[in-house]
Amino acid sequence: MNIYLTQRRQAAKKKMNQKAHISFKLNGEPAEVAFAPHKTLLEVLREDLSLTGTKHGCELGECGTCTVLVDGRSILSCLMLGLDAEDREVITIEGMAENGRLHPLQDTFADTGAAQCGYCSPGFLLAAKELIDKNATPSRDEIKEALSGNLCRCTGYIKIYEAVELAAARMRGEEMELPREAVYGLE
Amino acid sequence: MTDKNNGKPLNVVGKPFRKVDARAKCTGQTKFADDIVLPRMLSCKILRSHLPHALIKNIDVSKALAMPGVFAVITGTDLPISYGILPVSQDEHALCIDKVRFIGDPVAAVAAIDEDVAFDAMNLIEVDYEPLQTISSIEEGVMIDEPRIHEYGDGGNFHKKVSLEFGQMDEGFAEADLVREDTFFYEGNTHLPMEQHAAVAHFDSDQKLTLWSSTQTPHYVHRALAKVLELPASHIRVIATPNGGGFGGKSDPFNHEVIVSKLAMITGRPVKCTLTREEVFYCHRGRHPVLMHVKTGVKKDGRITAMHFKSFLDGGAYGSYGVASTFYTGALQTVTYEVPVYKFEGARVFTNKPPCGPKRGHGTPQPRYALEVHLDKIAEELKLDPAEMRRSHLVKANTVTANYLRIGSMGLGACIDKVVEGSDWKNRFSWNRDAAVPAAGETPGNRKGIGIACSSYICGAGLPIYWNNMPQSGVQLRLDRQGGVCVMCGSTDIGQGSDSILAYIVAEILGIDPFDIRIVTADTDLTPVDLGSYSSRVTLMTGNAAIQAAERARELLTLAVAEKLNVPIENISFAERRAFDVENPEVGLSFAEAVVLAESKFGTIGTVGSYTPPRSPGKYKGAGVGPSPAYSYSAAVAEVDVDPSTGIVVVERVWIAHDIGKSINPMLVMGQVEGSVYMGLGEILMEEMAYRGNRNVVHKFPSMLEYKSPTTMEMCDVKTYLIEDPDPNGPFGAKEVGQGPLLPVPPAVANAVYNAVGVRIDEVPITPEKVLKALREKAKGGDGRFGPKSVPNVDWPEPLRVLTPAEGGDGKEMPRVAVHS
Secondary structure (H helix, E strand, C coil): CCHHHHHHHHHHHCCCCCCEEEEEEECCEEEEEEECCCCEHHHHHHHHCCCCCCCCCCCCCCCCCCEEEECCEEEEHHHCEHHHHCCCEEECHHHCCECCECCHHHHHHHHHCCCCCCCCHHHHHHHHHHHHHHCCCCCHHHHHHHCCCCCCCCCCCHHHHHHHHHHHHHHCCCCCCCCHHHHHCCC | CCCCCCCCCCCCCCCCCCCCCHHHHHCCCCCCHHHCCCCCCEEEEEEECCCCCEEEEEEECHHHHHCCCEEEEEEHHHCCCCECCCCCCCCECCCCCCEECCCCCEEEEEEECCHHHHHHHHCCCEEEEEECCCCCCHHHHHHCCCCCCCCCCCCCCEEEEEEEEECCHHHHHHCCCEEEEEEEEECCCCCCCCCCCEEEEEECCCCCEEEEECCCCHHHHHHHHHHHHCCCHHHEEEEECCCCCCCCCCCCCCHHHHHHHHHHHHHCCCEEEECCHHHHHHHCCCCCCEEEEEEEEECCCCCEEEEEEEEEEECCCCCCCHHHHHHHHHHHHHCCECCCCEEEEEEEECCCCCCCCCCCCCCCHHHHHHHHHHHHHHHHHCCCCHHHHHHHCECCCCCECCCCCECCCCCHHHHHHHHHHHCCHHHHCCCCCCCCCCCCCCCCCCEEEEEEEEEEEECCCCCCCCCCCCCCEEEEEEECCCCCEEEEECCCCCCCCHHHHHHHHHHHHHCCCHHHEEEEECECCCCCCECCCCCCCHHHHHHHHHHHHHHHHHHHHHHHHHHHHCCCHHHEEEECCEEEECCEEEEEEEHHHHHHHHHHHHCCEEEEEEECCCCCCCCCCCCCCCCCCCEEEEEEEEEEEECCCCCCEEEEEEEEEEECCCCCCHHHHHHHHHHHHHHHHHHHHCCCCCECCCCCCCECCCCCCCCCCCCCCCCCEEEEEEECCCCCCCHHHCCCCCCHHHCCHHHHHHHHHHHHHCCEECEECCCHHHHHHHHHHHHCCCCCEECCCCCCCCCCCCCEEECCHHHCCCCCECCCCCCCC
């Protein structure tokens, strides 16, 4: 855990009997929450807001599993204090679908097998969303670079690359299907 | 058995449907164990030993108990009954009673109002230890008899010693033109599932216990809880939550599962324990470090005449699956290339480290690596193309091996052909590459090389873990009058898609859409037993059980529909949510109407199906490990780029062909192949459970930052070929894919490194340091090899001798001949 966070946590813990309170924008809606002030954003989301879609793999900033978007940038929610989310805009996996319609990335991750156990998927989806929000035509190398802070133990990443490429194409309005060899193997 | 569909074309099987739970996983809706929150739930923290080997003299929990917010503190005496996954290794206690055996062994547990209070209370527990001598390696396990880590086993710190001999070894080696011996070491590594293990227990006012846990084996957890808690099994319900990755690491009954159950019983409140990442490293049960020696006799054309394989396993502190792991390091050498006579000696020692167990490929990646690199060296000595040499001596389909494994379909030849063709092997491979070591003062560029390896894996173990005559898998089907179908099965989805496989198969047989089906799995109250997600058994076994249940339901529907339509029963077919007359397809009715007719005629429609593997021809003691209803096959070519100035190995591409029998869903098969290549890549290049060398056996880096695993930047390109050669024992001909494709990757990379720079790294992982050492040694005129030089001397038991099938054997061991001195 980084020194800044440790110090902030310790300072906050001294006032533990008193809950902190913040207002912020969560998944497009105004939100308020009260929580023990030493809690990380990850803990606030999961424990105080019951948004358990955000997962944890290490709680030390090593695996990318807890990635959420803060003001459009992907951050590790295990390394950010809940207090620091005041007045910010936070998007979690629960906020990716809009009006009951899945985000194109969610569609392609589900359809291509990019989610196996699914535990790292929320983090990958939000990291990928940041990428294609900024770059509508990411190359394979740009995708690898953008997702290099997220670990997946199931897929070998390949189906994830394919899902991101497919979603980016669809968001550009292009008709695109997975190449045959990605689904059936080479002839 | 491949025609499960009355000749009807397949509408679901073989098609790339998305998984039935895929959208839930992409929207955050899937509830993993730590996502479960119950009212008034307490948090549990477990105090773990900081010493590797010590007697517990006293535990004082009074300060912890006195802390406000603490509801209960328990120690080993609260849970005195031992358990373990194998009936022969019931050597674990949920909390250590009089002795700790590794750093991380649990000693006491706290239930408190929240995690912070539980953590602070845990740190107030005082334990007095009396340290004991530490046993830290295979060599020490062999040499040091006292102190013993356990009071059982095969003497000293040997957990298990086995010696099996199939056929006349002397004659086999005498027939050989070349006899070669090599020694290898495969370092241990761990599963590293993204989800840390978690469990929630609730003990209700009717004295019934419910446990939600991220486990791959709810049935075995159910059995262990009944034993340790002394509750009737009928009062315990185990629900396996979707596993956030398993890879074998969630296959044992774990202490935290027992502990939260006990704490829930004591406090009357739900209790949750979620392990930290550091604790997951201590749970381990991962790949055994294995030291191996292999001696093989071959003819000039590479045909094997005899093989003697020895393995030494560093088991860590407990038994776990270790007896099975030991046998597995010697079982599957015979199922790829013909081995007419074969001897295996294996020993597992206890050491004061986290216990090893089953990781993807359970006990076979280590010997497969050794065997495939060994064969590469043999091919070079014989000046043979290593791909052709392997291709020429394959085990034949529908035969029985020297150690009595019955081979069914065998697609390895086709696998080799595909990767040889795809990689342009014939034009690119040669033993006569330039010597790779640059002359002094030269600044060489990177060197590329390619290497090949093959492998095979079981599709489910032939025998269950505890002896019984019941099926290994059961499926129950309920059809409701509105056309709904519910499939219930004890299998556990760990991400491989086993829930979806059930839906695809039932949908195919009943002619409905897989997304019409409700899947209920891994709940010991609701679902018939399936033994769990291990040994690559799930698709084959639950698939066959699902076929039986669905065919029985279809039969009832057929009878009712045929009567209604007044056509012969053999004319009734099911597709597109309809039941119809195949001769007049417009004559028919909807699936829901068919269920109404059947329910009117027979009453509520529910059917069951089950699967028991065929009996193995091997009857000797030890024949239980290795038999399987079918064997999958894989071949891989790896292309590497090695920088001789740094020793860094980059794997650029892997061509891999996998004999799947028949893909139930090719997209999911591709995902398993790619994920296996990834995991094999991590094992060969970087992953290792390493311990500090100061004899304290502290894990060197129990964190995801420092336990290196491949990121997107290290993952290679993968060219996959799926070989479909249906196996008569597989559902629709399907075989496994979850584990097999990992196996050829490490040796293919090792062989490619040799092809690139001319050094043999006979120790996994192949780190830059090892490559550099070998290159420097070679530059000084050495043999350019990095690896173990010898194996310990072990007092092996008299081998159990079995005549091979070719010698007219009956699968039983021969009577021991008394030796008089």
